[in-house]
Amino acid sequence: MRVLGIETTCDETAASVVERLPDGSGRILSNTVLSQARRHAAYGGVVPEIASRAHVDALDTIVAQALRDAGVSIGQLDGIAAAAGPGLIGGVIVGLTTAKALAFASSRPFIAVNHLEAHALTARLTDNIRFPYLLLLVSGGHTQLLAVEGVGRYVRLGTTIDDAIGEAFDKVAKLFGLGYPGGPAVERAALNGDPTRFQLPRPMIGRIEPNFSLAGLKTAVRIEAERIAPLRDRDVFDLCAGFQAAVVDMVIDRVRVALSIFEEKWGDPTAFVVAGGVAANSALREGVRRVTDGRVDLVAPPLELCGDNGAMIAWAGCERLTLGMRDPLSFAPRARWPL
Numbered sequence: 001m002r003v004l005g006i007e008t009t010c011d012e013t014a015a016s017v018v019e020r021l022p023d024g025s026g027r028i029l030s031n032t033v034l035s036q037a038r039r040h041a042a043y044g045g046v047v048p049e050i051a052s053r054a055h056v057d058a059l060d061t062i063v064a065q066a067l068r069d070a071g072v073s074i075g076q077l078d079g080i081a082a083a084a085g086p087g088l089i090g091g092v093i094v095g096l097t098t099a100k101a102l103a104f105a106s107s108r109p110f111i112a113v114n115h116l117e118a119h120a121l122t123a124r125l126t127d128n129i130r131f132p133y134l135l136l137l138v139s140g141g142h143t144q145l146l147a148v149e150g151v152g153r154y155v156r157l158g159t160t161i162d163d164a165i166g167e168a169f170d171k172v173a174k175l176f177g178l179g180y181p182g183g184p185a186v187e188r189a190a191l192n193g194d195p196t197r198f199q200l201p202r203p204m205i206g207r208i209e210p211n212f213s214l215a216g217l218k219t220a221v222r223i224e225a226e227r228i229a230p231l232r233d234r235d236v237f238d239l240c241a242g243f244q245a246a247v248v249d250m251v252i253d254r255v256r257v258a259l260s261i262f263e264e265k266w267g268d269p270t271a272f273v274v275a276g277g278v279a280a281n282s283a284l285r286e287g288v289r290r291v292t293d294g295r296v297d298l299v300a301p302p303l304e305l306c307g308d309n310g311a312m313i314a315w316a317g318c319e320r321l322t323l324g325m326r327d328p329l330s331f332a333p334r335a336r337w338p339l
């Protein structure tokens, strides 16, 4: 089975062809990603109108390239999938409409994919893991701990009560003028910093429900920065390191709680999976490795599959199509679409 996947929910214009083999494993035949980050950098965040126009400009070329790289024509595909949300609605419309048009013109099945589900299932593409597994989904818009029971079957164990972790990284980066996207910039700055210099809070630690909170920590960083202003490079490095260490401490504690809840309800998970853009953060990967060591296998997708990409959409399309799921061309785009 071969499926084309299209991703346009944020600031990546992406398309990919993925093949699902009879044993349930997956193979990426092509994976084309065009990041718009440079266009948004001056604004310190994604500007929705700029994003949707850039998707319109680029998508045809990106899809053609993905098909060419994979060496398949539209007629050889078994399905065409697009992320139908959640995300910036203008961009979602561009990808969804394109996928529908291709599906209609070629009489192929159309699959509307939830972007979060695609992040959640990526570990089955890369590592062919079985259900049920525990998932930490950390992106610019979402921070969730989920029990993944099957395709379309997700039980939320915990979530953020305010900002997403990626969003907090982006805001800290903006505070220090480190550019967009903020996560990688804060991580780079933190490499040179002393995480112990500032006493920053560890929100939520010890709570019995594995929820997250970032707003207080972000404010604490801002207050410290204002207190010692004007900032030298060293101050910025130390504040970034302190912020990142506080986030990792919170994540470690929340994952420990979620693992216990999971084991009680579902038994041993087949794996602990980290997914989403923030899963690219080395300190976070290292932190969760410490909690899971000896307890459960840690699966973290390769860096290029952590951020938004078409392969995860194509793979989610394969998973759904295998179960006989397909969607009508009337499927409406969704700005909000909880798992």
Ligand code: KG4
Binding pocket: 010, 138, 139, 140, 141, 142, 165, 166, 167, 169, 170, 181, 182, 183, 184, 187, 276, 277, 278, 279, 280, 281, 282, 306, 307, 308
């Ligand atoms: O999953 P993703 O590519 O897009 C969304 O669906 O949101 O995640 C993007 C988020 C951004 O907030 C970005 O700053 C964050 O992931 N991110 C990171 C790192 N790389 C990307 N955060 C921390 N450390 C990183 N290395």
Ligand code: ZN
Binding pocket: 115, 119, 139, 140, 276, 277, 307, 308
């Ligand atoms: Zn994402």
